[in-house]
Amino acid sequence: MDTITLWEFVALAGAATLVGFSKTSVSGANTVSLAIFAAVLPARESTGILLPLLIIGDLFAVYTYRRHADWATLVRLFPAVAVGVVAGTVFMLWADDAAVRVSIGVILLVMASVTLWRRRAASRAAGEKKEATEAGQDQAQGHSGARLKAGSYGVLGGFTTMVANAGGPVMSMYLLSAGFRKLGFLGTSAWFFLIVNVAKVPFSVGLGLIDGRSLLLDAGLALCVIPGAFLGKAIADRINQLLFERLVIAATVVGGAQLLLR
Template sequence: MDTITLWAFVALAAAATLVGFSKSAVSGANTVSLAIFAAVLPARESTGVLLPLLIVGDVFAVYSYRRHADWATLIRLFPAVAAGVVAGTVFMLWADDTAVRTSIGAILLFMTGVTLWRRRAARKADEAGKAEKAGEGRGSARLKAGSYGVLGGFTTMVANAGGPVMSMYLLSAGFRKLGFLGTSAWFFLIVNVAKVPFSVGLGLIDRDSLLLDAALVLFVIPGAFLGRAVVDRINQRLFERLVIAATVVGGAQLLLR
């Protein structure tokens, strides 16, 4: 706290507000928060500071959409996600700040590519109807859940960036709006809470990080309420384009820093 300048705190506060907003309105906006935290703070420690704020946002999301979760999907995903979290923890054991900063930048750019691919695939799926989904076998569905789960667990442990991966999986599984929001809310609350012991063990969450969280959580809450208030009024296409552009800039900045 003593080494953070006023302008750095303002940037973190804006990013914390965006965390709350993303949890209740547009989940893709959270990637901008990741880039800001990793740019202002040491990249490795930024993941530990951000995690409790994400959990606060998850609580608001679960409260809003708690009745719309598909638990069969969650249970199918969790074993693979756990494997991905363990793999991410092993990576964090040896990764220094430079490696983590580079990894976060690469993951953000990769997730942006995934998001763009997902949107293109979704448009093609709408045009082709549900024939492909109907022909998907049980084994193929398990393989898809496993691959998405491992990648989601790894990216959420290393960079708190599992959102685009899980969004792509849930959309490809045919979830409608409320089912998507409810399943995603419960998924991230459970996974993020499960990550806390790993982050504590890695030294990413400690007394200093929690003091900073105590100051920043005051900005997450109004962000969540703001998201709920404006979610139906947002020009989704323009907002997603701005988020994608900001994420690319943030990811590139981390790679070139």
């Protein structure tokens, strides 16, 4: 961090702006931010520097979409997410930069592939609109099926958000597969990540990922999050549902590929 060049700082500032944008618009775009941070900084340390910036973005997202959260979904997810966060913390005790990048990249691409497969299968089976089909499919699964899906996505989301702040794509895949419309998607994910990211702070401090030097860099990047958040809100109001879902999935694939190819 003491040897960051001007152009590297500009790249980090652009990634911080994208953090704000992703929090109020296309959440999967945040994987591009984490890839930039991991490219400029050591991948492991970059997660601690990115976390406070994510929390700033979460605050804007909650303020913007605070009335659209589905709290039943959040309550169902949090126990499994806690397990994933603990598992991610244990993983970070021994993982090096290469292990972090490869693990998260593989998870992102697998989750995007599974979601695309489920959506196409549901569309063929019912011949209805995608959103209505998936919502009906989830209802047909019953309570045990819903708990199982929430548990599996929750553990993966907790693990990926702790290891590389990459829980956004995993939870995006869950919310899309559950049939959430745009505002419900944004409101539920906003509250989810504000609560989870704040809870991660003590773990990150304990791992040495957040310290005085990292916070100093955060102070220089924090203002970049704000214009991105306002830009995301303006664009989100103009994106239709189908385009919104395609952008989320595309951003997930791009972010996962970047981590694997670096």
